[in-house]
Amino acid sequence: MRKPKNIECLYLDFDGFFASVMQQVYPKLRGKPVGVVPFAGTDRTAVIACSKEAKRAGCKNVMAIKEAKTICPELILVPQEPDLYRRAHNTLLSEISAVLPIDAIKSIDELTCRLDAHQQKNPRETARQIKERLEKYVGRYITCSIGFAPNRQLAKIAGKLNKPDGVTIWYPDMIPKALFALCLDDIPGIGKNMAQRLHKAQIYSVEQLLNLPPKHMRKIWRSVNGERLWYALHGYDIYAQKSERGMFGHGRVLPPDSRTLPKAKEIARLLLVKAARRLRREGYYSSRLMVWLAIRDGHWGQNLKLPIVNDDKALLDGLDNIWSRAEKEIPTEIVFRLHVTLVDISFASYRQIDMFLNDDEERKKWEAITQAVDGLNNKYSKTIISNGKWNPPKGGNVGGKISFTRIPSAADFW
Ligand SMILES: [Mg+2]
Incomplete structure (x- = not known):
């Protein structure tokens, strides 16, 4: 394993x-x-993101609106505009790439770059160039915090230390000492459960954690990830394995007037069609559909095995099947939130025809129809043909919802 002798990574x-x-x-x-x-128009949901002024007043992301309003009565509520965030993301990225190449986009608001020899020598200058360019060509109200370190994991942690608008540089000789001032849950990869597990092992500080032998961290984590984290936090160049695409899904908090089972189904249909379009755009098939509903006293969920499919007809039939179970089991429930997810994903080229279901001819026909419909919708950049009703709910933005981990494409909005 390589241990870089200089800062090699920038995290923004x-x-x-x-x-x-x-x-x-x-x-x-x-x-x-x-x-x-x-x-807009309801205080029965949550604030999904707040400005630094709101944070200063004590509001947090994902806080109930009522609670946020109590803490900060002058809080201005604005409905999300996901397509605007997508466009901002693309604009910001293109400005940053004019300064240095982007190595990986980690989420809608986080990215990393590898530094060349000149940038390694002049990190402050590199950060200044990025910030200056963003201010000049995008605007001064969107600011960023930047961390420099020998590897990506450390650069990410460093970047969080001086928010907002900060720059933090961790040279190799500052590692691991620079981490000792942090709390265990400041380390990405240590959530609530892991912190409890660490407490059970009598580990209460980052210093104690990093003084363990790497194998010991593996034991506590019960996986090789613990050991990988040890090496990352000690400044080794270690990259997480690329994870294979595991699922396609969408979720949504329902507007108050869509919280009955029949109305929720309309929205579930739209979300499923949007997820299926993404599945096809990226060249995959799915063989299991999952539906999850948040209801009054908890949740209800079902999953259904499907043949290996990607056409709207097969997936919507699957949804009908699951929904008829919901109508039997929870007929009068209020549905607050729902998720539809396509799992057991495989590449189009690996598709195996299910001989026993004898669905091949029928399937091919529906796939051809779906393909034609996708082609037409793409041509006009909107949903002009759909399988059944197409009634986007109040609030719009079905399938392009606010998300830190998935950057929507323009097609998600129609
Ligand atoms: Mg951020």
Whole structure:
């Protein structure tokens, strides 16, 4: 395993991304506490992102609107505009790539770059160039924090230390000491459960953790990831294995007037069709559909095995099947939130025809129809043909919802 002798990685994280994009675009929101919410006209959902002014007043991301309003009565609520965030993401990325190449996009508001020899010698200058360019060509209300370190994991942690608008540099000789001031849950990869497991092992500080032998961390983690984390936190160049595409799905908090089972189904249909379009765009098939509903006293979920399919007809039939079970089991429930997810994903080229289902001819026909429909919708960049009703709910943005981990494409919005 290689241990870099210099800083090799830059990690950039935008500060309060969704809220600061709103402040950049809408001057009246600048300098004010802003909370981005899923849709206008109700206080029964949560603030999904808040501006630094709102954070200063004590609001947090994913806080119930009522609670946020109590803490900060002057909080301005604005409905999300996912397509705007997608466009901002692309604009910001193209400005950053004018300074240095982007190595990996980690989420809608985080990315990493590898540094060349000149940038390794002049990290402050590199950070200054990026910030100057963003200010000049995008605007000064969208700021970012940047971390430099020998590897990506350390650069990410360093970048969080001086938010907002900060720059933090961790040279190899500062590692691992620089980490000792952090709490265990400041380390990405240590969540609540892992922190409990560490406490059970009598480990309460980052210093204690990093003084363990690497194999011991593997034992506590019960996986090789613990050992990998040890090496990453000691400054080794270690990259997480590329994970294979595991699922395609969409979820949504339902507007108050769509919380009955029949109305929720309409939205589930739209979400499923959107997920299926992405599945096809990326060249995959799925053989299992999962539906999850948040209801009054908990949740209800079902999953259904399918042949290996990707056409709308097969998937919507699957949804009908699951929904008829829901109608039997929870007929009068109020549905607050729902997720539809396509799992057991395989590459189109690996598809095996299911001989026993004898569905091949029928399937091919529906696949051809689906392909023709995708072609037409793509041509006009909107949904002009759909299998059954197409009634986007109040709040819009079905399938392009706010997300840190998936960057929607323009096609997700129609
Ligand atoms: Mg951020």
